[in-house]
Amino acid sequence: MALKVYIAGPEVFFPNGKEIIARKGELARRYGFEANTFGGGDYPSEKFAFGVAISKANEQTMRASDFILANMTPFRGLSTDVGTAYEIGFMCALGKAAFAYTNDPRAYDVRLSTDYYAGAVARGEDGMVRGPDGWMVEDHAMADNLMLDGAIVERGGTIARPPDGPVLPWDDLSVYESVLKTARAYFG
Amino acid sequence: MALKVYIAGPEVFFPNGKEIIARKGELARRYGFEANTFGGGDYPSEKFAFGVAISKANEQTMRASDFILANMTPFRGLSTDVGTAYEIGFMCALGKAAFAYTNDPRAYDVRLSTDYYAGAVARGEDGMVRGPDGWMVEDHAMADNLMLDGAIVERGGTIARPPDGPVLPWDDLSVYESVLKTARAYFG
Structure with a gap:
């Protein structure tokens, strides 16, 4: 049975997010992983209750995943999306393997x-x-705050960055794919 | 024996961080909690290895704490410090109670x-x-990304904010103290 990867990142907020997320899932399958997502369900329409319900669904999906592959490309500022940072912490505490990448070649x-x-x-x-x-x-x-990089490195994972040069666009999945290769070698 | 609180936030980066952290610990004690921190130790001098070692020490301290009280005041941008976001996720996955505050009254x-x-x-x-x-x-x-607020609310915690008005300075601990009261009532 294929290992399940929780693909974390802020793509859901982008107009082309669905397409990027679909491509990420397809690439994960190419490396023998199943991209784990939560199915549709009945979510409350009130915005606060909706937010809490999505948080809960994401946590259940994380618990049912074998590892996390997080997009740490700076989002609306200097650092990783805080929802993604939360998720890296959550998965690390559960003892799951953790991998990450950023499309920004620069250190924090x-x-x-x-x-x-x-x-x-x-x-x-x-x-x-x-x-x-x-x-x-x-x-x-490090690519970002030491709690993120430190945790991933300590668990045998990597935080991949592109070669020196410009920040790669969000839909450039070359660094993402390099981490799938790393994860494939890690799990054997 | 006093419950141990892991006091999370970016204060360590401020010139007056030591003073704020000391005042936070003193206030926690006033509400019957022990502020949990890691003791000194032999840390490597090389900057990357040092970062990994501090990450590991913080994780050990979190495992030895009963709950987290996180400062979610936007740090160098729109959102919570990503190290703090990681720590909220880590503690929530461990099944610990979680409380937070922000000195910014505004929603995300x-x-x-x-x-x-x-x-x-x-x-x-x-x-x-x-x-x-x-x-x-x-x-x-919500005060920030739904993974943060949602997780804390789902676990019976709160994210306290000041009344409408200006963002309070980092050394204003009035909202922090209100969360200590809430946590004290929560634990009985």
């Missing part, structure tokens, strides 16, 4: 220093690099 | 429509409100 500290602080960072007397607001520029040579 | 869709899209949002023919980039403006009357 580079994005933070350039995109967010526009270069206005400096090393203080305490040895810490900080922005003009005094906030620390975390540099662990 | 309000921040997204005003701060991020500067009002340039419109309802499309499919009934969805979208930004000029075509991305959906999620509106579940």
